[in-house]
Amino acid sequence: MQLPTSSLSASTRPQKGHLTAYIRRLLKPKQWDLEYTFWLMMQLCFSPKTAYRHTAYHKQTKNQWARDDPAFIVVCCALVACASLAYCVTFGDTVWHTLMTVLSAVLVDFLVLGVAVATACWLYAFDVHCNSYFPLFLLLYVLQFLLCPVLLWRSYLSSALSNALYVIALSVYHYMNFLGYGSLPFLERTEVFLWPIGVMLLLLPFAVLSGFNPSIFTLSVYFG
Template structure:
């Protein structure tokens, strides 16, 4: 699969050199070049001070002239953590080794990577087509959102969601899986917070780019979820039961 890089709405061309993307992909095979210390520091900042994490992104732009990370370590660590969490669920709720393999592959490849590619591409198109500042001063250079940066934003936003919906949900599963009003309300609140944090982190990621405007559109899904939340709770819908039923029947 060939991934887009950056986009010019005027001519549809890619401006980011393909050699950069090729070098980025090659680094997946060179673990010695991964900066794991920075990766774990970034994960910590995304939990306690996400604005600090994105301020560091601006420093990255100043030093390396690109917004996207040039290190795939964050993606690799996320995939490993997702695989471990999925295996923990399989040990408790699964029924066979083959089912566990399929579940882990589905969570890592589909839920995180393929869905992330779709979300990043959608945000990449929206930001470049509709959210870039048009009335620039004569000394300002027109800039475009890099596709790899859009995918970085997805990965950054997914990590807190992972902690809430994979780790915390697993720990609270005895309470969340009871068929009661309280369990349903608690599960809905957990999913609301998790996806609310995801969209808020998306907002922070794109608002960190000085050439974008109206980035508050990335907060709109939170408003929609707040409208739906009371109906979901009153109807007795339990997203934890529904999610685990999808994977484990």
């Protein structure tokens, strides 16, 4: 989806210099700012507006919207890999399938999806995806894993709880996208990022009444 904008000429120019510096820093773990990364993760969970106010400060001090520190992505990849491994151990996968599932979760579900949705100011757009993905990860990887004994029952209650969990997680993801792109002064009509929330709320009663359980569906896709 092309982002609505009034003027993207300055913001969509190739950022090869930023990308090169980013990759160089990725290869130098001693330069990662892990303290800021964990602070940001906490803010994304409890005060996302504070996190994006800090983005404006970053633009003023470093003259770029995107983060220049890869620590957040590295930590997210590690967390996604650990959570995926926990699912694989719990549901008894083979070593080969475990490896493929972990790689798929990190490379496809997290990284490739982020690159795919990144459009204007793509480095910053990828940051927005990563920021939005972290709360979703906590809900659909961690919390869902802990609630699996309840969510995997074949009952309307389990279906309702599972649907509610997915709607909340995906709504948080889209709301965080809205906050992230809303921080860019040259973008207009960023409220379009909130539209999927309304669609999901409309579909929620039908999903529950039909007995559809997204937790069972998702785990069946990954683990047969």
